[in-house]
Amino acid sequence: MLALAAEDEAEPAADAVLTSPAYRRILAAFERTAHGVRAKDLCQALDAALEPKQIEGMRAKLKRLVARSILTEPEPGPFTLPRPKRRRSHRPTASGEESGEGSYIILSGFRSGVG
Incomplete structure (x- = not known):
């Protein structure tokens, strides 16, 4: 009996939300946009009906x-x-303390001006 319980705990069931084709289409639509999307706009983008129920x-x-x-x-x-x-920079300030506000850097898309 304990062996059966251990088997159930070893393999948790996948979340149906994450494996559903409908949710995968929704997430794919979000990956193509960099701004907020409203439910109605998402319905339109996914060629779904624009009725209030949908x-x-x-x-x-x-x-x-x-x-x-x-x-x-x-x-x-x-x-x-x-x-x-964002990753925090660990550059010291003039007083020798780690910088606080304004010390965030984003590494992706960073281009140095030095050739």
Whole structure:
């Protein structure tokens, strides 16, 4: 009996939300945009019906993704992918302390002006 319980714990069931083709299409649409997307706009982008019932269904799916921390809703309406965390610079200030505010750098897309 304990062996059966251990087998169940060893292989957790995959989240149906993440494996569903509908949710994969939604996430693919978010990967192609850099700004917030509203449920109605996403329905239009995915060639779904623009009836209130379908828009509310899309909004419910987006809220599920927010609950799982896959998307964010910074304000009511638009949904976005979470922004990548910025890395802190550990450059000392003139006083010898590590710099605080303004010490964030983004490494991706960085080009040095030095040739």
